[in-house]
Amino acid sequence: xxxxxxxxxxxxxxxxxxxxxxxxxxxxxxxxxxxxxxxxxxxxxxxxxxxxxxxxxxxxxxxxxxxxxxxxxxxxxxxxxxxxxxxxxxxxxxxxxxxxxxxxxxxxxxxxxxxxxxxxxxxxxxxxxxxxxxxxxxxxxxxxxxxxxxxxxxxxxxxxxxxxxxxxxxxxxxxxxxxxxxxxxxxxxxxxxxxxxxxxxxxxxxxxxxxxxxxxxxxxxxxxxxxxxxxxxxxxxxxxxxxxxxxxxxxxxxxxxxxxxxxxxxxxxxxxxxxxxxxxxxxxxxxxxxxxxxxxxxxxxxxxxxxxxxxxxxxxxx
Amino acid sequence: xxxxxxxxxxxxxxxxxxxxxxxxxxxxxxxxxxxxxxxxxxxxxxxxxxxxxxxxxxxxxxxxxxxxxxxxxxxxxxxxxxxxxxxxxxxxxxxxxxxxxxxxxxxxxx
Numbered sequence: 001x002x003x004x005x006x007x008x009x010x011x012x013x014x015x016x017x018x019x020x021x022x023x024x025x026x027x028x029x030x031x032x033x034x035x036x037x038x039x040x041x042x043x044x045x046x047x048x049x050x051x052x053x054x055x056x057x058x059x060x061x062x063x064x065x066x067x068x069x070x071x072x073x074x075x076x077x078x079x080x081x082x083x084x085x086x087x088x089x090x091x092x093x094x095x096x097x098x099x100x101x102x103x104x105x106x107x108x109x110x111x112x113x114x115x116x117x118x119x120x121x122x123x124x125x126x127x128x129x130x131x132x133x134x135x136x137x138x139x140x141x142x143x144x145x146x147x148x149x150x151x152x153x154x155x156x157x158x159x160x161x162x163x164x165x166x167x168x169x170x171x172x173x174x175x176x177x178x179x180x181x182x183x184x185x186x187x188x189x190x191x192x193x194x195x196x197x198x199x200x201x202x203x204x205x206x207x208x209x210x211x212x213x214x215x216x217x218x219x220x221x222x223x224x225x226x227x228x229x230x231x232x233x234x235x236x237x238x239x240x241x242x243x244x245x246x247x248x249x250x251x252x253x254x255x256x257x258x259x260x261x262x263x264x265x266x267x268x269x270x271x272x273x274x275x276x277x278x279x280x281x282x283x284x285x286x287x288x289x290x291x292x293x294x295x296x297x298x299x300x301x302x303x304x305x306x307x308x309x310x311x312x313x314x315x316x317x318x
Numbered sequence: 319x320x321x322x323x324x325x326x327x328x329x330x331x332x333x334x335x336x337x338x339x340x341x342x343x344x345x346x347x348x349x350x351x352x353x354x355x356x357x358x359x360x361x362x363x364x365x366x367x368x369x370x371x372x373x374x375x376x377x378x379x380x381x382x383x384x385x386x387x388x389x390x391x392x393x394x395x396x397x398x399x400x401x402x403x404x405x406x407x408x409x410x411x412x413x414x415x416x417x418x419x420x421x422x423x424x425x426x427x428x
Contacts, residue, residue, distance in 0.1 A: 031360050031364070031374065031378045033374040033377070034360075034364040034367070034370065035369060036374075037369070037371040037373070037374050038368075038371070054373075058373075059320055062321060062372055062373060063320050063321075063323070063324040064324070065324070066320065066321045066322075066323070066325045066327075066328060066372075066376055067324045067325070067331065069324075069325065069328060069354070069376070069379050069380060069383070070324065070326065070327065070328020070329045070332065071328035071331045071332040071335075072328075072332070072383070073328075073329070073332075073350075073351060073354045073383075074328065074329045074331075074332030074333055075332045075336075075337055075339060076339065076354075078332070078333070080347055080348060
């Protein structure tokens with residue numbers, strides 16, 4: 001294509017000569033081959049050759065090509081219209097299995113809680129002195145095995161929506177609530193005097209860990225369902241509110257909201273019910289005073305390995 | 319007319335036999351179908367213009383499909399598959415539209 005230089009334009013040139021491609025597309029959409037062929041046939045007829053048809057082999061070839069094209073197009077259309085490819089089916093099966101197993105885990109852990117409360121009932125029925133039972137019960141309230149009830153503070157973190165312009169699934173990964181955000185809020189709540197904390201109804205115990213696995217936040221290996229994460233803390237609502245406001249917690253929430261669009265909401269609640277996490281099973285840790293017990297490395301490892309937010313908050317307090 | 323007869327036989331065969339498309343060819347199906355549509359509209363318009371010819375129709379059909387698929391393949395190799403597919407769809411779409419407009423003028427005289 002020649003550059004339109006300062007040369008004199010011949011009057012026959014079109015002003016849009018540099019856009020031949022677009023002109024070709026819009027002005028002459030019919031294949032020029034048709035016109036050429038028609039012209040040739042007309043010439044043949046004039047010259048009296050009467051070329052009525054083609055040879056048999058070429059007719060057969062054309063028929064075969066036509067059949068092939070028709071079949072190929074039909075197959076392509078059918079394939080594209082196929083409602084559920086194998087991949088999607090496989091995924092649906094996997095999703096179903098995950099949901100099934102999740103429900104099983106939930107029902108089993110509920111059963112564990114009810115069984116442990118049954119054990120409590122049997123224990124309190126006799127034998128043990130009541131003072132010992134009281135201490136036992138208090139311990140288990142504190143460490144999260146038993147459900148508790150009481151007033152307190154509720155902090156809600158909601159995934160940023162990316163400005164509401166995109167689908168929730170397409171929102172930038174930065175605008176999602178991360179494990180560290182939940183951990184920070186939980187720690188500040190412990191520091192503000194919380195006596196029991198639950199995240200999306202998963203009670204935090206002395207063995208709890210809050211961590212990320214892929215995009216999901218896990219509390220005690222239970223994935224939490226977003227986009228809103230509710231952190232409930234039982235304690236003196238006013239004292240906790242003041243403590244939380246004085247701590248770095250509030251500033252952190254403002255930062256999350258300003259930088260990543262993560263919405264938050266802090267409110268007090270008069271009556272909350274935090275479920276119990278059930279009695280934890282210690283496989284390696286033993287009491288140093290029990291008979292035949294020796295300080296094994298695994299005991300100390302499991303003690304130190306569990307990242308307990310309680311421990312940290314106690315350090316903060318002390 | 320032999321091209322039309324062949325196409326109809328092919329469509330019926332495709333519907334009856336239901337062969338599966340190899341996975342390698344899957345990415346080229348949409349663009350090939352658009353190219354086939356373009357050829358079909360072109361053939362229909364030529365028929366209404368009185369210019370239809372079996373050979374021209376079949377050759378344009380075949381070359382449309384093959385070239386469209388090849389462009390997409392080339393784009394995939396160069397890492398611009400999506401953009402080249404868009405380009406092909408735009409060009410063929412414009413052609414389909416103006417052929418359809420011409421057909422409309424033939425049928426409705428408007």
